[in-house]
Amino acid sequence: MPTPAMISVEDARARILAGLRPMPAEIVALANAWNRVTAEPVLARLTQPPSDVSAMDGYALRAADGTLGATLKVIGAAPAGHPFAGQVGPGETVRLFTGSVVPKGADGILLQEDTDRDGDMATVKEAVVAGRHIRRAGQDFAHGDAVIPKGRKMTARDVGLAAAANHPWIAVHRKPRVAILATGDEIALPGEPIPPGGIVSSNSHALAALVRAMGGDPTVLPVAKDTTEAVAAAADQVMGYDLLVTTGGASVGDHDLVISGLQTRGLVVDFWQIAMRPGKPLLFGQMGAVPVLGLPGNPVSALVCAALFLLPALALMRGLPAGPPPTVTAVLGVAVRENDRRADHLRATVSTDEAGRLVVTPFPVQDSAMLRRLALADALILRAPHAPALPAGAEVAAIRLDTLGI
Amino acid sequence: MPTPAMISVEDARARILAGLRPMPAEIVALANAWNRVTAEPVLARLTQPPSDVSAMDGYALRAADGTLGATLKVIGAAPAGHPFAGQVGPGETVRLFTGSVVPKGADGILLQEDTDRDGDMATVKEAVVAGRHIRRAGQDFAHGDAVIPKGRKMTARDVGLAAAANHPWIAVHRKPRVAILATGDEIALPGEPIPPGGIVSSNSHALAALVRAMGGDPTVLPVAKDTTEAVAAAADQVMGYDLLVTTGGASVGDHDLVISGLQTRGLVVDFWQIAMRPGKPLLFGQMGAVPVLGLPGNPVSALVCAALFLLPALALMRGLPAGPPPTVTAVLGVAVRENDRRADHLRATVSTDEAGRLVVTPFPVQDSAMLRRLALADALILRAPHAPALPAGAEVAAIRLDTLGI
Numbered sequence: 001m002p003t004p005a006m007i008s009v010e011d012a013r014a015r016i017l018a019g020l021r022p023m024p025a026e027i028v029a030l031a032n033a034w035n036r037v038t039a040e041p042v043l044a045r046l047t048q049p050p051s052d053v054s055a056m057d058g059y060a061l062r063a064a065d066g067t068l069g070a071t072l073k074v075i076g077a078a079p080a081g082h083p084f085a086g087q088v089g090p091g092e093t094v095r096l097f098t099g100s101v102v103p104k105g106a107d108g109i110l111l112q113e114d115t116d117r118d119g120d121m122a123t124v125k126e127a128v129v130a131g132r133h134i135r136r137a138g139q140d141f142a143h144g145d146a147v148i149p150k151g152r153k154m155t156a157r158d159v160g161l162a163a164a165a166n167h168p169w170i171a172v173h174r175k176p177r178v179a180i181l182a183t184g185d186e187i188a189l190p191g192e193p194i195p196p197g198g199i200v201s202s203n204s205h206a207l208a209a210l211v212r213a214m215g216g217d218p219t220v221l222p223v224a225k226d227t228t229e230a231v232a233a234a235a236d237q238v239m240g241y242d243l244l245v246t247t248g249g250a251s252v253g254d255h256d257l258v259i260s261g262l263q264t265r266g267l268v269v270d271f272w273q274i275a276m277r278p279g280k281p282l283l284f285g286q287m288g289a290v291p292v293l294g295l296p297g298n299p300v301s302a303l304v305c306a307a308l309f310l311l312p313a314l315a316l317m318r319g320l321p322a323g324p325p326p327t328v329t330a331v332l333g334v335a336v337r338e339n340d341r342r343a344d345h346l347r348a349t350v351s352t353d354e355a356g357r358l359v360v361t362p363f364p365v366q367d368s369a370m371l372r373r374l375a376l377a378d379a380l381i382l383r384a385p386h387a388p389a390l391p392a393g394a395e396v397a398a399i400r401l402d403t404l405g406i
Numbered sequence: 407m408p409t410p411a412m413i414s415v416e417d418a419r420a421r422i423l424a425g426l427r428p429m430p431a432e433i434v435a436l437a438n439a440w441n442r443v444t445a446e447p448v449l450a451r452l453t454q455p456p457s458d459v460s461a462m463d464g465y466a467l468r469a470a471d472g473t474l475g476a477t478l479k480v481i482g483a484a485p486a487g488h489p490f491a492g493q494v495g496p497g498e499t500v501r502l503f504t505g506s507v508v509p510k511g512a513d514g515i516l517l518q519e520d521t522d523r524d525g526d527m528a529t530v531k532e533a534v535v536a537g538r539h540i541r542r543a544g545q546d547f548a549h550g551d552a553v554i555p556k557g558r559k560m561t562a563r564d565v566g567l568a569a570a571a572n573h574p575w576i577a578v579h580r581k582p583r584v585a586i587l588a589t590g591d592e593i594a595l596p597g598e599p600i601p602p603g604g605i606v607s608s609n610s611h612a613l614a615a616l617v618r619a620m621g622g623d624p625t626v627l628p629v630a631k632d633t634t635e636a637v638a639a640a641a642d643q644v645m646g647y648d649l650l651v652t653t654g655g656a657s658v659g660d661h662d663l664v665i666s667g668l669q670t671r672g673l674v675v676d677f678w679q680i681a682m683r684p685g686k687p688l689l690f691g692q693m694g695a696v697p698v699l700g701l702p703g704n705p706v707s708a709l710v711c712a713a714l715f716l717l718p719a720l721a722l723m724r725g726l727p728a729g730p731p732p733t734v735t736a737v738l739g740v741a742v743r744e745n746d747r748r749a750d751h752l753r754a755t756v757s758t759d760e761a762g763r764l765v766v767t768p769f770p771v772q773d774s775a776m777l778r779r780l781a782l783a784d785a786l787i788l789r790a791p792h793a794p795a796l797p798a799g800a801e802v803a804a805i806r807l808d809t810l811g812i
Binding site: 030031033034035046048049050051055078079080081082083098099100101135139141145147148154155156157158159160161162163164165166167168169184185186187189190191194195196197198199200201202203204205206207208209210212213220226297298299303329356367369370371372373374375377401403405406 | 572595610614618705776809812
C-alpha cells in the first residue's frame with residue numbers, strides 16, 4: 001500500500017465523525033435512564049401542580065375574611081393527598097399543609113405562625129393577601145410541555161423531573177456496542193503467564209473502561225496473534241457491533257497487519273496516517289457496516305488518541321453533540337520548545353497560582369511508553385504543528401483529563 | 407419533642423460525616439474497577455519495561471560500531487514478543503522494532519530511516535549514540551512500586567496502569583448500599599394511578615440516580631403511607647443497609663411522622679433543624695447500626711440537600727475525601743437582596759462574559775416546588791446567613807451542578 005500524506009488532527013476527527021451515526025432508540029425503565037441520552041423529548045403527562053396548592057402550612061380562607069383580628073371557624077383539614085371535599089364559605093377556614101390542594105371558595109392562605117388557634121376557632125394575627133402563598137396549577141409545568149429535550153444526557157435531576165411528569169419509561173439512544181481488539185504476540189492478559197519479552201495487555205482494559213465511562217457497551221475480544229489470519233478470524237466476530245476499535249499491530253510496522261487482516265473481511269481504509277504525537281499511526285475505515293478505529297499499540301498513544309477521537313465518536317453515537325474534547329485556557333508552568341510538524345499533546349499536571357489562574361506544567365520527559373505518568377497527568381497541553389517556543393506564563397489550551405472522567 | 411435550635415449547614419455536614427465510616431474492601435475484577443475507589447495501593451507485580459527495549463524501529467548494535475558509513479551484518483530479527491536469543495558481536499546487528507528487547511551485547515540503536523539495507527548487510531547513514539532510543543528497564547515502573555495509591559477513584563488510565571502492573575483483581579471499597587424511603591399518602595409511582603390531590607413520586611428516583619452517579623448502590627423501597635406503623639414497618643427492611651435516606655413526612659409537619667416511626671425501631675436523633683433554604687427540615691441520626699439521613703419531601707429541597715449532604719456522605723463511605731461540594735468563584739449576572747438568617751442556595755444559570763469570567767444568574771423565582779427549573783439550573787449560588795445585598799458583577803461562590811454529574 002502506498003503511504004498517503006499525513007492528515008491533521010482536525011481532519012481526522014471530521015472524517016471519523018462523518019463515518020458514524022447516532023444509535024437508534026430503545027426504551028429503558030426510568031430507574032435505568034440516568035446518564036442515558038434522550039432520543040425523544042419527554043412531554044409532561046400531567047400538569048404540576050395539578051391544582052392550586054398551598055406553599056405553606058396554615059389555613060385556607062376567603063382573603064376578604066382575613067383581616068387583622070378576625071376569627072374564623074375551622075370546618076376541616078386537608079393534609080396533602082387528602083383534599084377537602086367541601087367549600088370554604090364566609091367566615092370559614094380549612095387547615096392545610098404545604099402541598100395541600102386549596103379548597104373551593106378559598107383564595108387566601110393564613111400562615112400557621114400568623115394564627116391563634118383555639119378549639120375550632122382561628123384568629124388572624126397578620127392580614128391575608130389574596131393569592132399569596134398559593135402555587136398555581138401548572139406553575140412547574142403543564143400537560144404536554146417538553147420538560148426534557150431530545151439529546152439530553154439525563155442527570156439525577158432530570159430523572160426526578162421525568163418521574164414527576166409521570167414517565168415510567170424513557171426513550172434513549174441505545175448504547176454503542178464497541179468491540180475492542182488488541183493484537184500482538186507479546187501480549188498477555190493480566191495475571192496470566194507472560195511470554196519471553198512480552199508485556200501485559202493494558203490497552204484493551206483501559207479502552208473498555210473508557211468506553212464504559214462514555215456511556216458505551218464494551219466487549220474485549222481475545223488478543224489476536226500477529227498474523228493476518230488471526231486478525232481476519234477476529235474480524236468475523238465483530239459483525240453486528242457498532243464500532244471496532246483495534247490497538248496494536250505495530251510490532252510488524254505501522255498497522256500493516258491489522259489493515260491486511262481486516263481487508264480480507266472487506267475493510268475500506270479512509271486514512272491511516274495522522275500528523276500528531278503521541279499517536280501515529282491512526283487508522284479509520286469501514287468494514288462492511290462496521291466502522292473501524294485503529295489505535296496505536298503504545299499505551300499512552302492509544303489513550304491520547306482515544307481522548308481525541310474515540311470520545312467524540314462515542315458522543316456522536318450515543319446522541320450527543322460531537323466535536324473536539326473541551327479545552328481550558330491555562331498558563332504554562334515552564335517554558336516549552338517550538339513544535340515540529342506534528343501536533344503534540346504534552347502530559348501535564350494542573351495547579352492554581354496565587355492569582356487564581358490555572359497553571360499547566362508538562363512532565364519533563366514525554367516518552368509515550370510511560371503509562372504511569374499518563375495516569376498521573378491532569379491535562380494534555382495542545383501544541384499545534386509548528387507552534388512557536390513559549391515562555392513560562394504564556395497562555396495555552398489544554399484538555400483536562402480529570403474532568404473528562406477518563 | 408422540643409424544637410432544638412437550628413444548626414448551620416457546616417455543622418450539619420460535620421455531624422453527618424462524623425456518623426459515617428468508609429465501607430470495607432471487596433475484590434472486583436479489573437474490568438469492573440473503573441470508577442471504584444481503591445482500598446489498598448496497587449503495587450506493581452513486574453518491572454515495566456521488563457528489560458531494556460527499543461523506543462524505535464531499527465537495528466541493535468554495539469554503539470562503537472555505529473560510525474558513519476560502517477556496514478554491519480544482520481544476524482537476526484527480534485519482533486516485539488520474540489527476543490533475539492543470541493548475542494550481538496562486533497560488526498553484527500539485529501533488526502528490531504518499537505518495544506523489542508535490546509539483545510545482549512548491543513548498546514545502541516540505529517534508526518530504520520538512518521539505515522541502507524542490502525540483503526543481510528546494513529550500512530550506517532547517521533552515527534549511533536550509545537543508549538539513545540533505548541527505554542531502560544523500569545523506566546515506567548519497578549516491581550513493588552505503588553503505581554496507584556489507596557483512596558484513588560480509578561480512571562480508565564488507572565485501569566490500564568493496573569493491567570500493565572499485572573493485576574487481574576483490585577481491592578476497592580464496597581459500594582455503599584443506600585435504602586431510599588419516600589413517605590406520603592399523596593405519592594404515586596410514575597405510570598400508576600394517582601390518588602385525588604396526589605402527585606407522582608419523583609424524589610426516590612432522582613435520589614436513586616444520584617446515589618448511582620456517586621458510586622453507591624441504591625434500593626428504592628415501596629412508598630410508606632403517612633402512619634407511624636407504615637414507617638416502622640419500612641424501617642424493619644433496612645437493617646443491613648449502610649444508609650437510610652428518607653424523603654417526605656412533611657405532610658403532617660416537619661418530619662414528626664418519620665421520626666416517630668423510626669424511633670419505634672431505635673432511632674436516636676442527632677439533629678433535625680438546619681438554618682438553610684431550600685431544605686428545612688433535615689434529619690440525621692442513627693437507627694441501630696444504620697445511619698439515617700432524612701431529606702425534605704419537597705423535590706427541590708430534597709435534591710439541594712442531597713447535593714450538600716448526601717454527596718459528601720457517599721464520598722466518605724466509598725473511601726474518598728469528604729467535605730463541602732467544590733465551589734467556583736463567579737460574578738453575579740443580576741443584583742441579589744440581602745439574605746436572612748438561613749443560608750440560601752439560589753438556582754442559577756451559568757454563562758461566560760466577554761472577559762471570559764464565569765457569570766451566574768439566579769432564576770427570578772426561587773420557589774422550591776419548581777423541579778423543572780432545578781433541572782435547568784447549572785449552579786447553586788451560595789448565600790451565607792445574613793449575607794449583604796450584592797450588585798450585579800459582585801463575586802460569589804457557586805456549586806456547579808453540571809460538573810457534579812447530578
